[in-house]
Amino acid sequence: MASPRRIVVVGGGVAGYSAAAELRARGYDGALGLVDPSGLPYDRPPLSKGYLLGTKDAAGLRLAPEAWYTEHGVELHAARAAALRPAEGAVELDGGRLLAADAVVLATGALPRPLRVPGGDAALTLRTLGDAERLxxxxxxxxxxxxxxxxxxxxxxxxxxxxxxxxxxxIEPLDPPLVPAVGEALARRLHAQHAEHGVRVLTAVPERIETGSGGAAHRTYHLTLSDGTAVEADAVVVGIGVVPDTALAAAAGLAVDDGVLVDAAQRTSNPAVFAAGDATRLRRPDGTLARRAEHWEAAVRSGQAAAAGLLGQAPPEFGAPWFWSDRHGVHVESVGSLAGPGEVLVRRTDDGVPTAAFRLAEDGRLLGCAAVDGGLLIKAARRIIDRGTVVDPETLADPGDDLRRRAR
Ligand SMILES: Cc1cc2nc3c(=O)[nH]c(=O)nc-3n(C[C@H](O)[C@H](O)[C@H](O)COP(=O)(O)OP(=O)(O)OC[C@H]3O[C@@H](n4cnc5c(N)ncnc54)[C@H](O)[C@@H]3O)c2cc1C
Incomplete structure (x- = not known):
């Protein structure tokens, strides 16, 4: 593809925004449009944290102030893209308006996985600002x-x-959930926190949800669980994962398999369309498909890689994936991967409370690390993973050891 002069980014989540910012940072000086029905791009992680708690307002969610888009020549279209038309060099908006586009970055994100039980559609979900307001x-x-x-x-x-x-x-079927993400010991500690903070935890799945007859303001819900337990609620919220939003990609004939398939440069099966973020899934050079990444940093990185790819530049090297989560007053982080073969070692306090988990390859290389309130440890682990350094398992499990010395 010749160097594009008119690029349209579809989707103004963090992946689409990062692609636009990176195109400008890399010197792209052609036309650049960003299409999203919500207008100004905003960030999602605070929706279940500060925004839910009321410590952050909607303005605090913005990925950049409005002036940034003018200053960087990014034209915002507060609209939904109805179709990609790569053969015609255009993106069609709802209502039929066409935006000229020699190249597209598709960053449509993901949608909450629906709860497929009778009455499941009465539940709230949490993906957008509107969802967070309802919740x-x-x-x-x-x-x-x-x-x-x-x-x-x-x-x-x-x-x-x-x-x-x-x-x-x-209500959660696994006890504990999140073992692949943070390892068994930390997953147990984190799950136990719910009860410690007054949350009733039931190990089951809902089989049906009946909606009471009260008006909207007084509506109640009756959940019947797989173990026969009945739960009465004033609101039901479902957070059972996401499904990639591949509707536009599939309609445009792009290769899709539980995500828009992309290579390491975020190229889709159509040379004029790159894709990034939660909507995508990596097809490795040998044809195998990677697990979809559904985390914030992965979305940023893939947006940046799409920008590089579009400009014919080599994709940046990023190293091990990372995510965080905040709940019940603790900050959880994970870098690399705790899932898969290898040995998992757990670091505990003198009282036996697990604070970190490490996964080691057979040859002693660190493959993954998760920690609770261990930001500096995670930073050090990240460097060690990226360098492929071999570490002594005993020091990893020692709470007195400073991993940062080995990461220098
Ligand atoms: C409540 C919540 C909390 C989270 N917390 C964390 C966390 O603590 N740590 C972490 O690592 N990750 C977290 N994440 C995940 C992280 O936010 C996502 O990985 C990230 O938002 C993915 O970015 P994206 O741009 O790919 O998709 P999205 O953020 O979903 O953005 C996609 C955008 O595309 C738009 N779009 C869709 N279809 C069209 C169309 N046809 N036309 C135009 N626009 C369209 C949508 O309106 C949306 O704005 C959280 C996510 C949520 C929802």
Missing amino acids: RAALAPGARIAVVGGGLIGAETASGAAVLGAEVTL
Whole structure:
């Protein structure tokens, strides 16, 4: 593809925004448009944290102030893209307006996985600012809130609802969830925190949700769980994962398989379309498909890589993936991967409380590290993982050891 002169980014989440910012940072001086029905791009992680708690307002969610878009020549279109038309060099907006585009960055993100049980569509989900506003309105002190799913977003929601004085029931089939993300010991510690903070935890799945007959303001919900337990709630929130939003890609004939398929430069099967963020899935050079990354930093990085790819530049090297989560007053981080073969070592306090988990390859290389309130440790682990350094397992498990010395 010749160097594009008119690029349209579809989707103004952090992936689309990062692609636009990186195109300008790399010197792209052609036309650049960004299409998203919500207008000014905003960040999602605070929706289940500060925004839910009321410590952050909508203006605080913006990825950049409005003036940034003017200063950087990024034209915002507060609209939904109805179709990609790569053969015609255009993106069609709802209503039929065409935007000229020699190249497109598709960054449509993901949608909450629906709860497929009778009455499941009565539940709230948490993906957008509108979702967070609806949820916040339901979180009055004393309100009975049923949270379905104890993964990252469900756990943060349960935690926030408890802080706001709601009476929270968390319904999750695994005890504990998140073992692949943070290892068994930390997953147990984190899951146990719910009960310590007054959240009732039920190990089950909902089989049906019946909506009471009260008017909208007094509506109640009756959940029947797989173990026969009945739960009464004033609101039900579902956080059981996401599905990539591939509608535009599929309609445009791009290769899609549980995500828009991309290579390391974020190229899709159509040379004029690059894709980034939660909507995408990496197809490795040998044809195998990677697990979808559904975290903030991965979305930023893939947006940046798409920008490089579009300009015919080599994709940046990023190193091990990372994510964080905040709940019940603790900060959780994970770098690399705790899932897969190898040995997992756990670092504990003198009282036996697990604070970090490490996964080591057979040859002693560090492959993953997760920690609770261990930001500096994670930073050091990240450097060690990226360098492929071999570490002594005993020092990893020693709470007195300063991993940073080995990361220098
Ligand atoms: C509540 C919440 C909390 C989170 N917390 C964390 C966390 O603590 N740590 C972490 O690492 N990650 C977290 N994440 C995940 C992280 O926010 C996502 O990985 C990231 O937002 C993905 O960015 P994206 O741009 O790919 O997709 P999205 O943020 O979903 O953005 C996609 C955008 O595309 C737009 N779009 C879709 N279709 C169209 C169309 N046809 N036309 C135009 N625009 C369209 C949508 O309106 C949306 O704005 C959280 C996510 C949520 C929802």
